Amino acid sequence: MIHITLPDGKTVTYPKGITPIEVARGISEGLARNVISARFNNRKVETVTPLETDGSLVLYTWNDEEGKKTFWHSSSHVLAQALEMLYPGIKLTIGPAIDNGFYYDVDFMDHTVSEKDFPAIEQKAMEIARGKHEFKMREVSKADALSYYEDHENQYKVELIENLEDGEITFCDHDTFTDLCRGGHIPNTGIIKAFKVLNVAGAYWRGDENRPQLTRVYGISFPKQKELTNYLHLLEEAKKRDHRKLGKELELFTFSQKVGQGLPLWLPKGAALRERLEDFLKKAQKKAGYEMVVSPHIGQKELYVTSGHYAKYGEDSFQPIHTPKQDEEFLLKPMNCPHHCEIYNARPYSYRELPKRFAEFGTVYRYEQSGELHGLTRVRGFTQDDAHIFCTHEQLDQEFKEVIDLSLYVLTSLGFDNYTAQVSVRDPETPEKYIGSVENWERAEAAIINAAREKEMNFEIVPGEAAFYGPKLDFMVKDALGRKWQLGTIQVDYNLPERFDLTYKGSDNETHRPVMIHRAPFGSMERFVALLLEHTGGNFPLWLTPVQAMILPVSEKHEKYAQKVLKSMENCEIRALVDARSETVGKKIRETEMQKLPFMLIVGDQEMDQGTVSVRRHGGEDLGAQSVEAFSDLVKNEINSTLKRFKEV
RNA sequence: GCCGACGUAGCUCAGGGGUAGAGCGUUUCCUUGGUAAGGAAGAGGUCACGGGUUCAAUUCCCGUCGUUGGCUCCA
Structure with missing residues (x-):
C-alpha cells in the first residue's frame, strides 16, 4: 500500500x-x-x-493552467499526426504548448501549406481525436531512439536526442503515431472536441537564422466546441481594439508610403492627445525636480563612437549624413543619452548639486528590421519621454524609488493597473559580459529589488537580461491580443559616465564618477498611445480625450445658441465642438457615439429658452437638461476623481 | 532581413482573361429635425508599381514596394 x-x-x-x-x-x-x-x-x-x-x-x-498546457501539448501530437498523414515525408521538429494553444515546427520539404489547407488539417485532426486513442509513454534507449529517427532521415530529432542523456529518453505513442516526448498528456485524444489551425509562419530551427527555416503551424483546441466559438469571438473583439484600426477611425495617426515605412504621421487629434500626455508628465516631472533640456536630432558620428553605440549598431542602422565638407559625418540620433551626457559636461558639479535630472521629449531614429515594424508599437522614428538622472552612488537607492513612484503614477493615472514588472540583473555565469565593479552592480541590483519590494510591485527577477552597462526595471503591458510590450523602463548605467568622463566634486574635495539613470515612464509616445488605445478601446480617460463634448444643435435655428454654449465651454476649459451640419439629431448622435466622445450636449428650443444643455453620456445614458455650470462641474469632478496630482495619489 | 498571406474608390469590402461594383463618406439639392442612419441626384478608380505570357491582363506568372501573422532582432 x-x-x-x-x-x-x-x-x-x-x-x-x-x-x-x-x-x-x-x-x-x-x-x-x-x-x-x-x-x-x-x-x-x-x-x-x-x-x-x-x-x-x-x-x-481544463480550468487549471497546467491542465490547459497538457491539453494543448497533446493536441500538438494530434496536429503532427494529421500533418504527417496529409503530407507524407515531412520532418517534424518540436511542438510545444504556448499561452494560447500550441504550434508544431515542421520541415515541409517540397510541400507548401497555406490557409486553404487548414480545413483539411482540422478535419484530419478531428478524425484522429474522435478515435479516442490513448497516449502511451515508453522509455527508449538513446541508441534505439537515434536509429529510429535516422531511419526516418529526421536530422532534427536526431539532433535533439543527441543532446539528451541515455535513460531519460521517452517516446509517446498514440494510434499509429510516435513522437519523441518528455511526457504529460491527456488520457486520450477523444477529449479534444474542437480543433482549429490558426495560422502558419516561418521559424528558424532552434531560433537561429543561419539554420534551416521551418514552417510553424499554430493551432488551438478545446474540450468543448462552444469554447472554440467563444475564443474566436474573443479574437474578433480584440481586432476591434487594434490600435491601427482605432487610430485610423479616430483620425489620430497615419502612415504614408512616400514618407517611409515605420515613420508615423500624427494627425491633429493624435497630436493634441500626445501633447496632453506630454503636459501631464511635464507637470509631474517638474514637481519631481526634473529640468527640461533640448537637444538636436543629429549629432556628429564621433559622439556615438564615444558612447559606444556606433560600434554596436552603426552598421545596421541609418547610415551617416555627409556634408560638402570632407570627412564630416553626422548620425540621426538613435538615443538621447549621449547628448544629455554632454549637457552634464557643460560645467563642473559639486556633490551638493546632485542629483541633476535632465528631461526631454526626444525624437530618435532607429533602423528597425522591416519585418518587425508594427503599427505604432514598433517604428523607426519615435519620441521617448526620456530623462537622465546623474547622481552619487549613495543617492541611487532613493532616486530609483522616486522614479518608480513617477512610473507608477503614470501607469495608474492612465488605467494600466495590470502591468507586470521585470527586474533584469546580471547572469552570474558570465561576469565578463558586464562593465562596472562587482560592488556597484550588487548595490544597484539590491537597490532595484528593494525598491520594487517596497513599492509592493508585482515583479519577476530575470537573470542575464540586464544590459551590459547596468541592471534595469521594465514595465510590461499586454496588447489586445495578449502580446507583451515594454512600456516604461528604468536603467542604471555605469558605462556612459565612464565613456563621457562625467565627474563631480565630492565632500572630500576629490573628483568622483556619478551614476546615471535612464528612465522613460511612457517608454515612447508612439508605443504608449498604441497600448492605451488597445486598453481603452478608444474610450480615453476624460481628461485626456481629444474632444470631451460635442454640441448638437437640433436644427439650424439653434446653431447660434450652440456657438454660445461652445464659448462657455471654452471658458470652462472644456474641449468641445459644434456639429452644425444639416443632419438629423439621430444621425449626429450616432456618429458622435462612433467617435467615442464622452459627452453630447443637445440644444434645441427648450434648452435655448432655459439656458441649459441636455447631456447624453457616451453609451446612451441621459443626464437630462442642466446649466452649463452644472455640466462643467460634472466634468471637473469626473476628471479630478481619476486624475490625481503627482505625490497626491 | 527570412517564411507565409494580402494590396480593387477617402473608408470597409465584393468581383473576375474582353479596361469594374456595393455600403459608408464626399459634393449639390430638398428636408429643419429631440437621443444610434430623412430623401434625391452627381462626382470619384492606369484595380500598389514594373516586367512577362496572351489577339486581349485589374484578373495568370515573375520582380519591386507596402501592409500583415510569425521568426530573428530590439539602444
Missing part, C-alpha cells in the same frame, strides 16, 4: 500501482471525467502512470 497526499492535505491509502485517474475516480466520477493531467511529487506524470511510492498528488482539469 502507498500513501497519497492530496492538495487539501488529506492523505489516503491506495494499493501500489494505482494511477492518478483512478485516484480521481475514488474522489468522484465527475472529477475522473475532467482530469486531464497530474503531478506526482512535483513531477509531471501521465494520468495513467502507476504510482509506486508515497507522495503528493495534484490533479489538473
Whole structure:
C-alpha cells in the first residue's frame, strides 16, 4: 500500500500501482471525467502512470493552467499526426504548448501549406481525436531512439536526442503515431472536441537564422466546441481594439508610403492627445525636480563612437549624413543619452548639486528590421519621454524609488493597473559580459529589488537580461491580443559616465564618477498611445480625450445658441465642438457615439429658452437638461476623481 | 532581413482573361429635425508599381514596394 497526499492535505491509502485517474475516480466520477493531467511529487506524470511510492498528488482539469498546457501539448501530437498523414515525408521538429494553444515546427520539404489547407488539417485532426486513442509513454534507449529517427532521415530529432542523456529518453505513442516526448498528456485524444489551425509562419530551427527555416503551424483546441466559438469571438473583439484600426477611425495617426515605412504621421487629434500626455508628465516631472533640456536630432558620428553605440549598431542602422565638407559625418540620433551626457559636461558639479535630472521629449531614429515594424508599437522614428538622472552612488537607492513612484503614477493615472514588472540583473555565469565593479552592480541590483519590494510591485527577477552597462526595471503591458510590450523602463548605467568622463566634486574635495539613470515612464509616445488605445478601446480617460463634448444643435435655428454654449465651454476649459451640419439629431448622435466622445450636449428650443444643455453620456445614458455650470462641474469632478496630482495619489 | 498571406474608390469590402461594383463618406439639392442612419441626384478608380505570357491582363506568372501573422532582432 502507498500513501497519497492530496492538495487539501488529506492523505489516503491506495494499493501500489494505482494511477492518478483512478485516484480521481475514488474522489468522484465527475472529477475522473475532467482530469486531464497530474503531478506526482512535483513531477509531471501521465494520468495513467502507476504510482509506486508515497507522495503528493495534484490533479489538473481544463480550468487549471497546467491542465490547459497538457491539453494543448497533446493536441500538438494530434496536429503532427494529421500533418504527417496529409503530407507524407515531412520532418517534424518540436511542438510545444504556448499561452494560447500550441504550434508544431515542421520541415515541409517540397510541400507548401497555406490557409486553404487548414480545413483539411482540422478535419484530419478531428478524425484522429474522435478515435479516442490513448497516449502511451515508453522509455527508449538513446541508441534505439537515434536509429529510429535516422531511419526516418529526421536530422532534427536526431539532433535533439543527441543532446539528451541515455535513460531519460521517452517516446509517446498514440494510434499509429510516435513522437519523441518528455511526457504529460491527456488520457486520450477523444477529449479534444474542437480543433482549429490558426495560422502558419516561418521559424528558424532552434531560433537561429543561419539554420534551416521551418514552417510553424499554430493551432488551438478545446474540450468543448462552444469554447472554440467563444475564443474566436474573443479574437474578433480584440481586432476591434487594434490600435491601427482605432487610430485610423479616430483620425489620430497615419502612415504614408512616400514618407517611409515605420515613420508615423500624427494627425491633429493624435497630436493634441500626445501633447496632453506630454503636459501631464511635464507637470509631474517638474514637481519631481526634473529640468527640461533640448537637444538636436543629429549629432556628429564621433559622439556615438564615444558612447559606444556606433560600434554596436552603426552598421545596421541609418547610415551617416555627409556634408560638402570632407570627412564630416553626422548620425540621426538613435538615443538621447549621449547628448544629455554632454549637457552634464557643460560645467563642473559639486556633490551638493546632485542629483541633476535632465528631461526631454526626444525624437530618435532607429533602423528597425522591416519585418518587425508594427503599427505604432514598433517604428523607426519615435519620441521617448526620456530623462537622465546623474547622481552619487549613495543617492541611487532613493532616486530609483522616486522614479518608480513617477512610473507608477503614470501607469495608474492612465488605467494600466495590470502591468507586470521585470527586474533584469546580471547572469552570474558570465561576469565578463558586464562593465562596472562587482560592488556597484550588487548595490544597484539590491537597490532595484528593494525598491520594487517596497513599492509592493508585482515583479519577476530575470537573470542575464540586464544590459551590459547596468541592471534595469521594465514595465510590461499586454496588447489586445495578449502580446507583451515594454512600456516604461528604468536603467542604471555605469558605462556612459565612464565613456563621457562625467565627474563631480565630492565632500572630500576629490573628483568622483556619478551614476546615471535612464528612465522613460511612457517608454515612447508612439508605443504608449498604441497600448492605451488597445486598453481603452478608444474610450480615453476624460481628461485626456481629444474632444470631451460635442454640441448638437437640433436644427439650424439653434446653431447660434450652440456657438454660445461652445464659448462657455471654452471658458470652462472644456474641449468641445459644434456639429452644425444639416443632419438629423439621430444621425449626429450616432456618429458622435462612433467617435467615442464622452459627452453630447443637445440644444434645441427648450434648452435655448432655459439656458441649459441636455447631456447624453457616451453609451446612451441621459443626464437630462442642466446649466452649463452644472455640466462643467460634472466634468471637473469626473476628471479630478481619476486624475490625481503627482505625490497626491 | 527570412517564411507565409494580402494590396480593387477617402473608408470597409465584393468581383473576375474582353479596361469594374456595393455600403459608408464626399459634393449639390430638398428636408429643419429631440437621443444610434430623412430623401434625391452627381462626382470619384492606369484595380500598389514594373516586367512577362496572351489577339486581349485589374484578373495568370515573375520582380519591386507596402501592409500583415510569425521568426530573428530590439539602444
